[in-house]
Structure formats: structure tokens, C-alpha cells
Amino acid sequence: MSSEVAFNLFYLLICFAIIYPHEEFISTGLTIQNCMGNFLGSEKQQFIRYHMKKSMLNLFVYSCLPLVYIILLFLLGFESEFFELFTGSGVCWRIFAASSVAAPFIALFELKRWTESNHKNHPIVKQLTKCCNNNNDWEAVASDIENEYRRLGSISFKTNPIIKIVVTENWLLKVTPLTIFLTHQSDATLCVNQAQNYQLSHMGASETQFLNIEVKCTRADNFTIRINSVDFKDLEDRLARSINILPDVRFHKTVTEQFLEVFKQTVRKNPKYNTDMELDQCIGCLQANPQIKLQKQCQSTENQSMNCTNCFCKPMWCLDCIGKWFMSKQDPELKNQWLASKCTCPMCRATFCLLDVSLLGSVEE
Numbered sequence: 001m002s003s004e005v006a007f008n009l010f011y012l013l014i015c016f017a018i019i020y021p022h023e024e025f026i027s028t029g030l031t032i033q034n035c036m037g038n039f040l041g042s043e044k045q046q047f048i049r050y051h052m053k054k055s056m057l058n059l060f061v062y063s064c065l066p067l068v069y070i071i072l073l074f075l076l077g078f079e080s081e082f083f084e085l086f087t088g089s090g091v092c093w094r095i096f097a098a099s100s101v102a103a104p105f106i107a108l109f110e111l112k113r114w115t116e117s118n119h120k121n122h123p124i125v126k127q128l129t130k131c132c133n134n135n136n137d138w139e140a141v142a143s144d145i146e147n148e149y150r151r152l153g154s155i156s157f158k159t160n161p162i163i164k165i166v167v168t169e170n171w172l173l174k175v176t177p178l179t180i181f182l183t184h185q186s187d188a189t190l191c192v193n194q195a196q197n198y199q200l201s202h203m204g205a206s207e208t209q210f211l212n213i214e215v216k217c218t219r220a221d222n223f224t225i226r227i228n229s230v231d232f233k234d235l236e237d238r239l240a241r242s243i244n245i246l247p248d249v250r251f252h253k254t255v256t257e258q259f260l261e262v263f264k265q266t267v268r269k270n271p272k273y274n275t276d277m278e279l280d281q282c283i284g285c286l287q288a289n290p291q292i293k294l295q296k297q298c299q300s301t302e303n304q305s306m307n308c309t310n311c312f313c314k315p316m317w318c319l320d321c322i323g324k325w326f327m328s329k330q331d332p333e334l335k336n337q338w339l340a341s342k343c344t345c346p347m348c349r350a351t352f353c354l355l356d357v358s359l360l361g362s363v364e365e
């Protein structure tokens with residue numbers, strides 16, 4: 001490989017690492033935010049102002065990449081070889097060189113426009129302004145978000161190296177290299193409109209699912225966020241609003257959900273248990289009515305110690321809770337044996353198996 005090809009490849013790689021910093025690159029500490037830490041300040045303390053500065057820095061650094069390339073070509077003495085790559089009179093080369101020189105100046109001009117009259121034209125400020133109440137300026141909104149971000153309980157998700165989703169108590173933000181999309185949660189409706197599956201390992205064991213969630217805002221611009229489906233529950237719990245899911249979106253089921261489903265199906269096939277006893281709420285969740293009674297119905301075997309025993313407790317558990325209890329007592333390494341395994345009654349410790357769980361006759365399906 002000739003040295004100029006190696007140089008070109010190397011420079012391409014550097015550009016890629018600067019624009020799209022992967023974890024390996026971030027760990028070397030050579031990212032823009034590390035090198036310019038003092039200028040940027042603290043993200044934790046001044047979230048919005050930090051990202052305003054960072055977006056300006058990003059724009060300027062991106063605009064300098066072609067010019068630095070040309071300067072390096074000259075310094076290393078590759079310019080003549082490079083020149084030949086462009087055929088004819090070298091028009092392409094001149095256009096490239098001219099735009100490379102112009103780019104940083106255009107960027108500087110744009111940055112000047114962004115910072116004028118209290119950053120009025122900065123993309124982040126434009127978004128903030130849309131969320132202002134009548135008499136407030138964008139700084140009031142920025143301070144509100146920064147205060148919430150500082151508090152415990154705000155969470156963030158990263159699905160790629162350049163985009164971050166942040167959820168604070170009342171705000172939802174999508175941070176990109178040059179701007180932040182944001183909305184007050186009370187202004188937003190969220191809808192999962194797509195689920196994409198990726199096979200990560202060749203064994204097919206680990207499939208990752210990403211969800212695209214459309215955020216429709218009454219005041220600010222609409223945007224789309226993308227999260228790993230394992231984070232969905234966290235996001236849903238943190239948001240003040242519920243997330244709609246389009247009917248054709250298929251979520252991955254976790255092992256827990258899959259097991260509970262089979263558990264319930266199996267229990268429904270068992271004989272029912274009729275009673276007119278007064279029953280309290282399920283003592284597991286304190287919400288549902290008790291739905292099951294444990295009573296030995298399986299065949300005993302020769303081996304006494306392995307047999308199920310009778311439970312005389314009154315119905316105290318809903319189907320969900322007894323399913324979760326059953327699962328919690330199983331060996332996580334032996335998932336394929338769970339359905340055939342045994343468990344003990346949470347109250348009297350009588351041994352039961354799946355055949356011994358009866359739905360109450362009063363439970364409606």
C-alpha cells in the first residue's frame with residue numbers, strides 16, 4: 001500500500017472517529033468534549049448551556065476537517081499525487097480546495113449568527129423558545145430543564161454514539177450533535193410505530209430489538225426517538241404519559257413473560273376449585289382478587305420425598321403472583337425444566353406442582 005493511500009485511509013478513520021465516536025475511541029480520551037472540557041463546562045450542572053457550546057464546537061470542528069486534510073497533504077508532500085487523481089484541468093481539485101478553505105469561514109459566520117442577540121438563532125434556543133410560556137424567555141426553560149437534570153431520577157439512553165435520549169421529571173429531550181429536540185411531557189404524545197430486530201451473535205441466542213418511538217408535540221417540533229426494547233419499561237416508568245403502541249408492532253417477550261404465559265395456559269386446563277369463602281385481596285399484589293387454590297391433584301410416586309403435599313391454605317393469590325412466585329423458586333440455569341418442577345406454598349410450605357394449581361370457579365376468563 002502506498003503511503004498516500006495509507007494516509008487517506010487514516011484520515012478518513014480519524015474523521016469518522018471524530019464525527020461518530022465509538023466507545024473504543026471515547027476511551028482513548030481524544031473526543032471533542034474531552035479536549036475542550038474547560039470551555040464546555042459541566043454537563044451535569046449546566047446541561048443546556050453545555051450542549052449549546054458543544055454544538056457550536058462540533059459545527060466548527062466538522063467544518064475544519066477538509067481544510068486540515070489539505071494542509072496535511074501539503075505538509076507530507078502528497079499534493080502532487082493527489083492532484084493527479086483529479087482528471088483534466090484540475091477543476092475538481094480547485095473546487096474542493098476552495099470549499100475546504102471556505103467551510104471554516106462559513107461555519108464561523110453561522111456561529112456568529114447563532115450567538116447574536118442572546119443566541120436567538122441557535123438551533124437549541126429556537127427549540128427552547130417554542131416551549132416558553134407567554135412572558136418567559138428561553139433562559140427560564142433552560143434553567144428549568146437544568147434544575148431537573150441535576151436532580152436524581154433523570155435517566156438517559158444511548159442507542160448510538162451521537163444521539164442521547166434524556167428523560168427528566170417533566171421533560172423529554174433528544175440530544176444530537178448540533179441541536180436538541182425537546183418537549184414538555186405534558187405536550188407530547190408518544191407512539192411506538194416500529195420494532196426492528198437485529199441478530200447480534202451467530203448463535204442466534206441474542207437478538208436485540210430497537211423501537212422507534214414517534215414523539216408528537218403540540219408546541220415544539222415532532223421528533224423520533226429510538227431505544228433498545230430492554231429500556232422500554234424504564235422509559236415508560238419515567239414518563240408521566242403512557243406510550244401508545246401501534247397494533248402491528250411486535251415486542252420481544254422476555255423469558256419471564258413467556259413463562260408466565262405458559263404457566264397460565266397450563267393452569268387453565270386444571271380442574272377448577274369452587275368455594276364461597278369470604279376472600280381478601282391477593283396478598284402478593286394487594287390489588288387483584290385471589291384466583292387460585294393449591295390442592296394436590298397429581299399422582300404420587302414411590303419416592304415419598306419427591307411427592308407433592310396438601311395445602312390447606314384458603315385462596316390467597318392471584319394467578320399472576322403465584323406464577324411469579326413459582327418462577328422465583330426455579331433454577332435460572334434450568335429454564336427448560338421449569339414447567340415440570342415443583343415449588344412450595346408461600347404460606348404453609350406444602351410442595352406443589354403445576355397440576356396442583358386450580359383456578360377458582362368464580363374466576364371469569
Ligand SMILES: [Zn+2]
Binds near residue numbers: 284285286318319321
Ligand atoms: Zn396478586
Ligand SMILES: [Zn+2]
Binds near residue numbers: 312345346349350
Ligand atoms: Zn399452603
Ligand SMILES: [Zn+2]
Binds near residue numbers: 356
Ligand atoms: Zn403436584
